[in-house]
Amino acid sequence: MIYELYYWPGIQGRGEFVRLALEEAGADYVDVARGPDADGGGVAALTALLDDAGCERPPFAPPFLKAGELVIGQTAAILLFLGPRLGLAPPDETGRLWAHQLQLTIADAVAEAHDVHHPIAGSLYYEDQKPEAARRAADFTQGRMPKFLGYFEQVLARNRCGTGWAVGDAESYVDLSLFQLVAGLRYAFPHAMAGLEPALPRLVEVYARVAARPNIAAYLASPRRQPFNESGIFRHYPELDPCPPPALLSS
Amino acid sequence: MIYELYYWPGIQGRGEFVRLALEEAGADYVDVARGPDADGGGVAALTALLDDAGCERPPFAPPFLKAGELVIGQTAAILLFLGPRLGLAPPDETGRLWAHQLQLTIADAVAEAHDVHHPIAGSLYYEDQKPEAARRAADFTQGRMPKFLGYFEQVLARNRCGTGWAVGDAESYVDLSLFQLVAGLRYAFPHAMAGLEPALPRLVEVYARVAARPNIAAYLASPRRQPFNESGIFRHYPELDPCPPPALLSS
Numbered sequence: 001m002i003y004e005l006y007y008w009p010g011i012q013g014r015g016e017f018v019r020l021a022l023e024e025a026g027a028d029y030v031d032v033a034r035g036p037d038a039d040g041g042g043v044a045a046l047t048a049l050l051d052d053a054g055c056e057r058p059p060f061a062p063p064f065l066k067a068g069e070l071v072i073g074q075t076a077a078i079l080l081f082l083g084p085r086l087g088l089a090p091p092d093e094t095g096r097l098w099a100h101q102l103q104l105t106i107a108d109a110v111a112e113a114h115d116v117h118h119p120i121a122g123s124l125y126y127e128d129q130k131p132e133a134a135r136r137a138a139d140f141t142q143g144r145m146p147k148f149l150g151y152f153e154q155v156l157a158r159n160r161c162g163t164g165w166a167v168g169d170a171e172s173y174v175d176l177s178l179f180q181l182v183a184g185l186r187y188a189f190p191h192a193m194a195g196l197e198p199a200l201p202r203l204v205e206v207y208a209r210v211a212a213r214p215n216i217a218a219y220l221a222s223p224r225r226q227p228f229n230e231s232g233i234f235r236h237y238p239e240l241d242p243c244p245p246p247a248l249l250s251s
Numbered sequence: 252m253i254y255e256l257y258y259w260p261g262i263q264g265r266g267e268f269v270r271l272a273l274e275e276a277g278a279d280y281v282d283v284a285r286g287p288d289a290d291g292g293g294v295a296a297l298t299a300l301l302d303d304a305g306c307e308r309p310p311f312a313p314p315f316l317k318a319g320e321l322v323i324g325q326t327a328a329i330l331l332f333l334g335p336r337l338g339l340a341p342p343d344e345t346g347r348l349w350a351h352q353l354q355l356t357i358a359d360a361v362a363e364a365h366d367v368h369h370p371i372a373g374s375l376y377y378e379d380q381k382p383e384a385a386r387r388a389a390d391f392t393q394g395r396m397p398k399f400l401g402y403f404e405q406v407l408a409r410n411r412c413g414t415g416w417a418v419g420d421a422e423s424y425v426d427l428s429l430f431q432l433v434a435g436l437r438y439a440f441p442h443a444m445a446g447l448e449p450a451l452p453r454l455v456e457v458y459a460r461v462a463a464r465p466n467i468a469a470y471l472a473s474p475r476r477q478p479f480n481e482s483g484i485f486r487h488y489p490e491l492d493p494c495p496p497p498a499l500l501s502s
Contacts, residue, residue: 056410057349058402060359060399070345072352073356074351074352074355077348077351080348080351081348094321097323100325101308101324101325111362115366119370119371119383120387121386123394124390132370135372135383136370139373151311154309155309158306
């Protein structure tokens with residue numbers, strides 16, 4: 001099976017959570033929209049599938065994955081599908097449901113990280129919503145980030161297997177996604193993360209272990225890993241991550 | 252099996268998507284936090300489970316479902332679990348993945364409907380973010396609502412079974428959730444919905460068919476169905492739904 005991943009070229013975005021799973025498993029895949037138009041790639045290939053009136057079960061938005069005839073949208077659903085096929089999900093149904101539940105909470109954190117720089121509308125530029133973004137950033141870095149990251153730290157601490165992975169006794173796509181969440185938040189909010197990380201030793205350890213996996217290390221060093229930038233989900237705008245952190249919002 | 256649903260009392264919120272599935276299936280369930288404290292109910296029961304340090308796999312937030320020893324958080328994951336058990340999911344794995352993918356897109360729409368009145372922070376009151384909410388409402392009603400609802404209309408149109416349900420040839424939890432999405436948006440944004448509905452005949456039909464199901468009709472007429480209000484996800488603030496609709500945002 002050669003998997004086809006469709007996602008906007010030029011950014012890591014939500015596609016990166018899928019890429020990390022495919023890379024770690026050494027799966028055969030094509031990052032379709034990053035390929036040349038002449039070979040059936042490019043954004044044209046992505047929009048052609050989105051706009052295909054003959055597709056009975058169309059995805060709402062990228063990323064989506066083609067696996068044979070199957071087209072799957074929604075990042076967490078793609079990983080629910082891929083996990084067992086790539087050896088990156090627990091063997092039991094209960095474990096798989098737990099992994100998926102964690103992935104959905106990671107997705108919530110990612111959506112909120114995005115909305116920090118786009119609190120009013122994704123259809124507007126950041127420059128059109130800077131005052132609102134500054135207010136939202138204060139709440140995110142002071143309230144939501146500690147809540148999400150503290151939750152994942154607790155999940156790691158309570159895993160009775162004691163192997164340091166998020167789910168059961170083996171690495172799963174959840175660990176890869178936690179790596180990406182930490183990487184993105186470190187890029188976007190270095191000051192806020194520096195303040196939080198001392199209380200998140202297990203999460204920091206998962207990040208390091210994932211980064212050191214041979215396939216992931218090779219991927220991160222390759223041109224396939226696109227750099228973070230200010231077109232993606234995790235954006236670094238210094239004014240949204242002041243040092244010292246802003247005062248907490250009060251109601 | 253007696254299912255235990257845990258969700259904040261006093262609002263429909265995300266818990267309602269689970270309630271509708273349990274009600275339609277005639278399942279035995281307890282809406283724990285709406286029960287009296289003296290019987291082990293109330294918010295205390297909910298927070299006790301959230302704060303239980305002995306819970307190896309804690310939910311991040313309500314709603315969550317207890318099914319025997321299993322605790323499941325995340326609305327879409329709860330429905331992924333319940334669907335086949337309640338006869339509200341397709342029989343095949345591909346169909347179940349498609350239903351789940353649609354549910355995740357409904358969840359995205361619900362999150363955005365919430366953020367219209369809370370674009371800056373869930374920790375603040377609406378009154379603390381009214382100007383920002385007005386800007387976000389314009390984008391939501393003019394851009395995002397038509398996009399989400401138009402997508403679901405397209406999904407209904409493309410279902411080759413031709414029975415009018417969202418997935419395959421039978422009712423599923425997706426139809427129940429589409430009912431709730433339409434109900435919530437009609438409550439929150441009656442003017443915007445009145446403008447959109449002529450282009451959404453299949454979605455309007457799903458709403459009507461779900462509302463007429465005997466178990467759902469009985470539920471809606473019962474005190475178990477809490478009214479929409481301005482503490483929930485779908486809130487009606489007239490200033491966010493002007494007539495005529497506001498001009499589109501431009502960047």
